[in-house]
Amino acid sequence: xxxxxxxIIAGVGAGTGAAVAKRFAKAYSVVLLSRSTDSFSALEKExxxxxxxxxxxxxxxxxxxxxxxxxxxxxxxxxRDAICTAAxxxxxxxxxxxxxxxxxxxxxxxxxDVNVKGGFHFSQAILPRLLRTAESSKTTxxxxxLIFTGATASLKASANFSSFAVSKFATRALVQxxxxxxxxxxxxxxxxxxxxxxxTPATKDYMKDAGPDAKIDPETIAETYWYLHTQPKSxxxxxxxxxxxxxxx
Amino acid sequence: xxxxxxxIIAGVGAGTGAAVAKRFAKAYSVVLLSRSTDSFSALEKExxxxxxxxxxxxxxxxxxxxxxxxxxxxxxxxxRDAICTAAxxxxxxxxxxxxxxxxxxxxxxxxxDVNVKGGFHFSQAILPRLLRTAESSKTTxxxxxLIFTGATASLKASANFSSFAVSKFATRALVQxxxxxxxxxxxxxxxxxxxxxxxTPATKDYMKDAGPDAKIDPETIAETYWYLHTQPKSxxxxxxxxxxxxxxx
Amino acid sequence: xxxxxxxIIAGVGAGTGAAVAKRFAKAYSVVLLSRSTDSFSALEKExxxxxxxxxxxxxxxxxxxxxxxxxxxxxxxxxRDAICTAAxxxxxxxxxxxxxxxxxxxxxxxxxDVNVKGGFHFSQAILPRLLRTAESSKTTxxxxxLIFTGATASLKASANFSSFAVSKFATRALVQxxxxxxxxxxxxxxxxxxxxxxxTPATKDYMKDAGPDAKIDPETIAETYWYLHTQPKSxxxxxxxxxxxxxxx
Amino acid sequence: xxxxxxxIIAGVGAGTGAAVAKRFAKAYSVVLLSRSTDSFSALEKExxxxxxxxxxxxxxxxxxxxxxxxxxxxxxxxxRDAICTAAxxxxxxxxxxxxxxxxxxxxxxxxxDVNVKGGFHFSQAILPRLLRTAESSKTTxxxxxLIFTGATASLKASANFSSFAVSKFATRALVQxxxxxxxxxxxxxxxxxxxxxxxTPATKDYMKDAGPDAKIDPETIAETYWYLHTQPKSxxxxxxxxxxxxxxx
Numbered sequence: 001x002x003x004x005x006x007x008i009i010a011g012v013g014a015g016t017g018a019a020v021a022k023r024f025a026k027a028y029s030v031v032l033l034s035r036s037t038d039s040f041s042a043l044e045k046e047x048x049x050x051x052x053x054x055x056x057x058x059x060x061x062x063x064x065x066x067x068x069x070x071x072x073x074x075x076x077x078x079x080r081d082a083i084c085t086a087a088x089x090x091x092x093x094x095x096x097x098x099x100x101x102x103x104x105x106x107x108x109x110x111x112x113d114v115n116v117k118g119g120f121h122f123s124q125a126i127l128p129r130l131l132r133t134a135e136s137s138k139t140t141x142x143x144x145x146l147i148f149t150g151a152t153a154s155l156k157a158s159a160n161f162s163s164f165a166v167s168k169f170a171t172r173a174l175v176q177x178x179x180x181x182x183x184x185x186x187x188x189x190x191x192x193x194x195x196x197x198x199x200t201p202a203t204k205d206y207m208k209d210a211g212p213d214a215k216i217d218p219e220t221i222a223e224t225y226w227y228l229h230t231q232p233k234s235x236x237x238x239x240x241x242x243x244x245x246x247x248x249x
Numbered sequence: 250x251x252x253x254x255x256x257i258i259a260g261v262g263a264g265t266g267a268a269v270a271k272r273f274a275k276a277y278s279v280v281l282l283s284r285s286t287d288s289f290s291a292l293e294k295e296x297x298x299x300x301x302x303x304x305x306x307x308x309x310x311x312x313x314x315x316x317x318x319x320x321x322x323x324x325x326x327x328x329r330d331a332i333c334t335a336a337x338x339x340x341x342x343x344x345x346x347x348x349x350x351x352x353x354x355x356x357x358x359x360x361x362d363v364n365v366k367g368g369f370h371f372s373q374a375i376l377p378r379l380l381r382t383a384e385s386s387k388t389t390x391x392x393x394x395l396i397f398t399g400a401t402a403s404l405k406a407s408a409n410f411s412s413f414a415v416s417k418f419a420t421r422a423l424v425q426x427x428x429x430x431x432x433x434x435x436x437x438x439x440x441x442x443x444x445x446x447x448x449t450p451a452t453k454d455y456m457k458d459a460g461p462d463a464k465i466d467p468e469t470i471a472e473t474y475w476y477l478h479t480q481p482k483s484x485x486x487x488x489x490x491x492x493x494x495x496x497x498x
Numbered sequence: 499x500x501x502x503x504x505x506i507i508a509g510v511g512a513g514t515g516a517a518v519a520k521r522f523a524k525a526y527s528v529v530l531l532s533r534s535t536d537s538f539s540a541l542e543k544e545x546x547x548x549x550x551x552x553x554x555x556x557x558x559x560x561x562x563x564x565x566x567x568x569x570x571x572x573x574x575x576x577x578r579d580a581i582c583t584a585a586x587x588x589x590x591x592x593x594x595x596x597x598x599x600x601x602x603x604x605x606x607x608x609x610x611d612v613n614v615k616g617g618f619h620f621s622q623a624i625l626p627r628l629l630r631t632a633e634s635s636k637t638t639x640x641x642x643x644l645i646f647t648g649a650t651a652s653l654k655a656s657a658n659f660s661s662f663a664v665s666k667f668a669t670r671a672l673v674q675x676x677x678x679x680x681x682x683x684x685x686x687x688x689x690x691x692x693x694x695x696x697x698t699p700a701t702k703d704y705m706k707d708a709g710p711d712a713k714i715d716p717e718t719i720a721e722t723y724w725y726l727h728t729q730p731k732s733x734x735x736x737x738x739x740x741x742x743x744x745x746x747x
Numbered sequence: 748x749x750x751x752x753x754x755i756i757a758g759v760g761a762g763t764g765a766a767v768a769k770r771f772a773k774a775y776s777v778v779l780l781s782r783s784t785d786s787f788s789a790l791e792k793e794x795x796x797x798x799x800x801x802x803x804x805x806x807x808x809x810x811x812x813x814x815x816x817x818x819x820x821x822x823x824x825x826x827r828d829a830i831c832t833a834a835x836x837x838x839x840x841x842x843x844x845x846x847x848x849x850x851x852x853x854x855x856x857x858x859x860d861v862n863v864k865g866g867f868h869f870s871q872a873i874l875p876r877l878l879r880t881a882e883s884s885k886t887t888x889x890x891x892x893l894i895f896t897g898a899t900a901s902l903k904a905s906a907n908f909s910s911f912a913v914s915k916f917a918t919r920a921l922v923q924x925x926x927x928x929x930x931x932x933x934x935x936x937x938x939x940x941x942x943x944x945x946x947t948p949a950t951k952d953y954m955k956d957a958g959p960d961a962k963i964d965p966e967t968i969a970e971t972y973w974y975l976h977t978q979p980k981s982x983x984x985x986x987x988x989x990x991x992x993x994x995x996x
Contacts, residue, residue: 064852100928101874105811108867112859116913120855127848143494153920162924166863166917173900173916177909181847183494199483213482220484227476233462233494234448235469240489245392245432245482313603349679350625354562357618361610365664369606376599402671411675415614418671419664422651426660430598641992681992697981711980718982725974731960731992732946733967738987743890743930743980 004029004053005083005133005140006074010061010122011091013039015200016149019218020088023226025052028085031074032056033067061091061118067125084129085140086229090149091118096163103163111167119148119174127182134186143188143236145229148175149221150193150239179238190228193241194221195249214246253278253302254332254382254389255323259310259371260340262288264449265398268467269337272475274301277334280323281305282316310340310367316374333378334389335478339398340367345412352412360416368397368423376431383435392437392485394478397424398470399442399488428487439477442490443470444498463495502527502551503581503631503638504572508559508620509589511537513698514647517716518586521724523550526583529572530554531565559589559616565623582627583638584727588647589616594661601661609665617646617672625680632684641686641734643727646673647719648691648737677736688726691739692719693747712744751776751800752830752880752887753821757808757869758838760786762947763896766965767835770973772799775832778821779803780814808838808865814872831876832887833976837896838865843910850910858914866895866921874929881933890935890983892976895922896968897940897986926985937975940988941968942996961993 006029011017013034021030025047032040032054040056047054055077059070075082093114096107123146130144154172157165172191179189197206199215207214224242231237243249255278260266262283270279274296281289281303289305296303304326308319324331342363345356372395379393403421406414421440428438446452448464456463473491480486492498504527509515511532519528523545530538530552538554545552553575557568573580591612594605621644628642652670655663670689677687695704697713705712722740729735741747753776758764760781768777772794779787779801787803794801802824806817822829840861843854870893877891901919904912919938926936944953946962954961971989978984990996 100925101871103871105864105867109864112863112917116859116917117852117856120852124848124850157920157923157927159924159928162921162928165920165924169920170859170863170913170917173904173912174909176904177906177912178847180498180904181906181909183496186494188494215483217481217483220481224480224484224486231473231491232466232469234464234466235473235491236494237473237489237491240486242480242484242486245435245437245485247432249429349676350622352622354615354618358615361614361668365610365668366603366607369603373599373601406671406674406678408675408679411672411679414671414675415668419610419614419668422655422663422667423660425655426657426663427598429655430657430660678996681994684992686992713981715979715981718979722978722982722984729971729989730964730967732962732964733971733989734992735971735987735989738984740978740982740984743933743935743983745930747927 003078003082005085006031006078007086007088008074008084008126009033009088009090010059010067010118011089011149012043012056014202015198016194016218016221017090018043019222020090020225021054022047023219023222024086024088025054029053029055029078029082031070033059033061033070035060061122062113064121067121071125071129083133083136083140084126084144085133085142086145086147087122087126087130088147088149088225089119089122091115093167097160099160100162108163108166111164112170115167115171116174119171123174123178127178127187130187131182131185142230143186143233145188145190146178146182147190147192147225147228150191152193152195154191154193176238183236186233188228188231188236190237191239192221192224192228193239195241195243196247211246213244216242216244252327252331254334255280255327256335256337257323257333257375258282258337258339259308259316259367260338260398261292261305263451264447264467265443265470266339267292268471269339269474270303271296272468272471273335273337274303278302278304278327278331280319282308282310282319284309310371311362313370316370320374320378332382332385332389333375333393334382334391335394335396336371336375336379337396337398337474338368338371340364342416346409348409349411357412357415360413361419364416364420365423368420372423372427376427376436379436380431380434391479392435392482394437394439395427395431396439396441396474396477399440401442401444403440403442425487432485435482437477437480437485439486440488441470441473441477442488444490444492445496460495462493465491465493501576501580503583504529504576505584505586506572506582506624507531507586507588508557508565508616509587509647510541510554512700513696513716514692514719515588516541517720518588518723519552520545521717521720522584522586523552527551527553527576527580529568531557531559531568533558559620560611562619565619569623569627581631581634581638582624582642583631583640584643584645585620585624585628586645586647586723587617587620589613591665595658597658598660606661606664609662610668613665613669614672617669621672621676625676625685628685629680629683640728641684641731643686643688644676644680645688645690645723645726648689650691650693652689652691674736681734684731686726686729686734688735689737690719690722690726691737693739693741694745709744711742714740714742750825750829752832753778753825754833754835755821755831755873756780756835756837757806757814757865758836758896759790759803761949762945762965763941763968764837765790766969767837767972768801769794770966770969771833771835772801776800776802776825776829778817780806780808780817782807808869809860811868814868818872818876830880830883830887831873831891832880832889833892833894834869834873834877835894835896835972836866836869838862840914844907846907847909855910855913858911859917862914862918863921866918870921870925874925874934877934878929878932889977890933890980892935892937893925893929894937894939894972894975897938899940899942901938901940923985930983933980935975935978935983937984938986939968939971939975940986942988942990943994958993960991963989963991
């Protein structure tokens with residue numbers, strides 16, 4: 001029996017990354033990348049305990065060779081013939097929301113480093129595998145897929161959000177260019193703009209009085225990513241946004 | 250047993266409308282609106298013959314009372330307590346692609362009439378029903394949904410496409426305003442931009458040498474609309490685009 | 499001596515239209531179109547009294563032959579050889595800002611009628627003249643120019659603004675398509691998005707405590723239109739927005 | 748007599764930067780920043796020989812202290828009381844247009860470094876001076892202005908243009924956030940999207956058969972920037988695009 005195809009998720013802390021990993025683990029082996037083992041060890045155990053197949057690898061996507069090294073471990077684990085069927089880039093840097101003249105250079109550049117340099121390394125390491133899947137005679141059920149997580153700041157740069165918006169506009173450009181280059185080669189590259197507060201442990205005190213559905217359930221994001229993955233080549237969505245029904249936008 | 254909820258589709262000629270109707274007929278009764286009985290009679294029979302429940306009603310959406318009159322027939326057929334769970338506006342006027350100075354007033358305004366006046370009448374007739382569903386204690390599986398079909402020309406007005414683009418930009422405004430007004434009331438209003446040639450009998454000679462997946466399969470559109478319909482209130486997509494993987498955009 | 503070139507302004511009530519007319523009257527004869535003579539008679543006198551050359555013509559741009567008939571009067575007045583050098587469409591319909599389900603069909607369609615049907619008739623009547631100017635051996639100082647007035651609602655359709663936004667999105671499509679068709683023929687077609695409250699008699703009670711520069715001075719708009727008109731063929735601006743420095747956007 | 752106000756231009760090689768410098772030198776002293784003295788020495792001489800007042804300072808905007816050090820020289824030259832009235836960021840990194848998988852990390856990041864890190868340092872150094880001008884009782888004729896040069900790739904990320912588009916989307920975010928933060932404080936922050944080939948020595952062989960006006964004259968860009976600078980606080984343009992009349996877009 002050939003090995004299960006695998007999906008690889010970069011940025012798997014509580015919230016979106018974990019929910020996406022669990023969703024894709026219903027169908028595939030999943031590779032969990034995060035800088036620190038703490039971010040994925042409980043998730044890895046949860047997936048494996050419930051019949052899935054997860055492997056967490058501590059990886060700094062900003063590091064030139066970080067993702068490439070992680071993929072060596074993937075190959076050892078799943079074998080060189082294993083099929084890479086989906087990759088999700090959900091990593092995020094430390095957010096600094098403050099007046100522009102109060103930003104240090106490091107604080108300003110931090111999200112850009114993770115999103116763009118990290119996104120670049122991740123894409124360069126993973127796209128050759130997705131291309132191989134697209135060209136392979138071993139067909140997968142769905143076209144190989146590369147999804148990036150966007151945000152409100154992917155489209156609008158508000159006052160005091162220069163650092164974050166710079167990183168998210170830049171990511172959007174990267175994803176859009178990749179979609180135009182790799183779509184005709186059979187790889188579905190997609191950008192999901194999460195326009196609202198995601199309901200995670202870190203945001204549990206936000207919008208407490210705003211009623212249910214004021215925040216975005218990470219499982220809703222995960223279902224959206226899964227849906228994008230299932231789209232056939234005759235109709236790829238490159239960009240969509242998700243927001244709570246109660247959001248004023 | 251309560252009656253099945255119903256979905257109503259305006260514009261059900263060959264192609265998108267028919268595919269959407271068949272997809273929603275797997276779960277709901279479906280109401281098929283089209284100006285001419287010829288457009289829906291075969292489809293109505295096909296759905297009913299395969300175990301679904303379809304009713305076609307000849308309706309001109311541009312007519313002030315057209316949709317309202319059709320809804321009276323719906324009520325007679327399904328009963329006043331039947332739940333309206335989804336509405337899709339897919340009607341289209343006659344397209345005139347030509348140099349601006351060669352357009353007659355009637356040709357220029359024709360798509361606007363169907364898309365905007367028709368879309369207005371359809372939305373005014375159907376939104377009170379969708380609101381009732383949203384507020385009802387009888388829960389439906391998914392939030393009530395109103396979807397409009399957009400096009401490449403919803404975002405870009407090319408030379409010689411003034412008439413069509415005017416109608417599609419205008420429709421996009423209508424849908425966006427409705428989404429902002431009715432989303433917080435629990436109705437999911439969504440705009441799907443179909444960016445490419447749809448594979449229908451009318452386009453069978455287009456792009457013949459461009460390989461498979463050069464045109465958009467109507468079933469792909471139908472699955473997309475169904476997916477939009479299934480989104481929960483914690484994550485509505487207002488706008489997405491679909492295009493063939495091979496499309497240069 | 500050849501006749502002065504003329505500019506024609508549709509929609510010359512107090513505010514933008516009047517300011518634009520006075521600005522263009524410094525260089526050209528100006529034709530003032532408005533449905534009612536009351537809207538332009540004082541302005542016409544003011545321009546003529548101060549050494550300019552203005553002619554007001556009561557015209558309903560929504561009427562199929564309204565603009566064409568006005569142009570006959572223009573030809574009688576200035577002669578058939580007079581050069582049309584600029585045209586500004588600034589007409590606006592009655593604005594209905596209200597919940598969607600409270601809109602009558604007439605109220606919903608009124609702005610669309612003026613902006614789109616009116617903009618269509620105006621463009622069809624005036625573009626042959628602007629083309630003639632572009633092709634003429636009698637050079638004018640600046641390329642012939644057609645400018646439309648846009649609004650915040652040209653880009654964003656807010657809740658309760660469906661009627662207005664539909665008309666402004668549609669207008670934007672018309673202008674964009676015309677720019678792509680007529681730019682290569684030497685006619686500069688431009689769309690100015692006025693993103694804020696214009697300081698007119700009708701808005702004198704708005705934002706009274708917001709300090710100076712909270713509203714847009716109509717003369718600022720007029721200078722912007724004049725600047726657009728002066729752009730050479732090596733660098734046309736198709737779209738720009740103007741907003742008060744204090745505006746939160 | 749108080750010293751003339753000064754404008755500072757970063758990126759003054761042949762083309763846009765030089766034309767902008769000459770335009771602003773008609774009214775102000777101008778500071779010319781470029782990495783290499785070769786880029787500005789002839790321009791500096793030309794401006795000074797024709798009655799203007801230019802000072803070139805070899806500066807690497809990517810260097811943390813580069814712009815700050817240049818401003819010390821400016822203060823020595825013009826005095827600490829001299830008024831900074833305009834700043835233009837026109838620097839550009841080395842462009843790599845190639846398939847994504849052929850890009851080295853350094854080639855991918857080079858434009859981002861100049862545009863975003865450079866734009867960050869430039870803005871942090873210059874905005875306190877522009878704010879001081881805005882607040883000063885010594886009024887200048889026009890509001891202090893910060894302009895960034897954008898490109899087609901500011902809005903569209905084409906295949907093979909990932910590196911450039913990432914840098915230009917990111918810059919657009921920076922400029923948009925600054926406009927929202929500093930506009931209400933009286934500083935006009937603006938983004939000019941140059942959508943076409945600029946007519947410079949480096950592009951003299953491009954589009955040779957496309958007729959006059961197929962490329963953008965740098966003087967047209969310079970006039971546009973000057974116009975943006977002259978806008979009053981009651982009507983700031985944040986973003987506009989310029990393209991040749993013959994451009995297909």
